[in-house]
Amino acid sequence: MLLAPTEYVRPGSLEEAIDELGARPGARVLAGGQSLINVLKHRAASVELLVDVSRLAELRSIDVAADGSARIGAATTYRELEHSAPLRASHAIIGRVAAGTVDRQVRARGTIGGNACFADPASNYPPLLVALGAELEIAGRGGTRSVAAEDFFLGLWRTAVGPGEVLVAIKLPPLGGAGVGYRSLQIAADSWALARAAAWVGPGDPIDAARVVLGCVAGTPVRASAVESKLIGGPRSAQAAAEAGALAVEGLDPPSDVHASGGYRRAMAAVMAARAVGDALGLAEEVASNGR
């Protein structure tokens, strides 16, 4: 397909990239291109200048610190996440989700930062990053700032990354003794989903902290605060996971489309939430046998 005329630059450093982005209002960041190229094919966005950050060393490293925190360069590919041993030790869920994203071809080029910045409500990483308490490091001519994942996703295809800015890294706090679960009701293997849920549950017994976040049910990831409140102070049991998960439907009004009605999505969001919490508690099988 013939794209609209555009210009292209591949800066040699992050500083150069910021200069290019800041100099041209019509400049946009190109990373792996696995979403953006299709946007350009559809001429759904007009881009005067593509600033290719896919080879920037500053955006391609995975650093895991001694305390178990991780800093993932925004242009790290799914494939690199999938095969990173340090990340497997600190936040295994990131690589596991990467390994189940789309297909091998997309995993070879697509990046975690590109996925976050595309901010598609059906993507895997937005709800997961919110549940993990991630911070996103954004750089521009005005300097570097960090935005909590919860404040990063502003709406359908909209994020906190402003004109002239670029997402540099995703920072994950140490898991410590916390458990994490992630569940999707997928349309097909490694595909788009009808409902997704990510759960992070602190190590306390009774439960002292929890974040449960739903995907595919609104324009942004949705904190299931009723689920979290129900969990906190309660026991680490399969029954508690099932009862709390059921509350995910509260205040939820997902859209209907060709794949599922809003009502079905809503019901399935609760099932995914219960299972994700069960996974985070290490009780996956008990939750499943509970009929949730």
Place this chain on the structure above:
Amino acid sequence: MAGEGGAVHSIEVTVNGETHQVAVEARRLLVHFIRETLGMRGTHIGCDSGNCGACSVICDGQLIKSCMMLAVAAEGCEIETVESLGEGADGLDPIQAAFKEHHGLQCGYCTPGFLLNAKTLLAENPNPSEAEIRRALKGNLCRCTGYVNIVRSIEAAAEAMR
């Protein structure tokens, strides 16, 4: 340099071992660069939206969809297309021979993508299970054969290459 089609860049790309220095428009997709600029028509365009995998090529050792990458972004890369296969005794790569033997193609349109998919899969995993083969093939669509013979072909190729 800018023309009617936007900025033009001089890029150096190695395709099947041969290095090409060519001027391309920034907007040119890698698949069009391969098919039209270089005239190598073995790489096919199916959906042109990143879904079907017919345009799959190997870029620096990894399978990618060439309709989802700009040619300028491939500068300095080593690309392998289906034309790189076929140096065997009978002119066929072991993977091609297995597809022929096990009827792993019907119309053949999707076949270049499947052959290169199998090549990268077997390079990483010389002994894949049926489930691993099916999962690896997820990004390649075939509308004729129903995949059974494609999976059998790759199993046979794996055995022949071990």
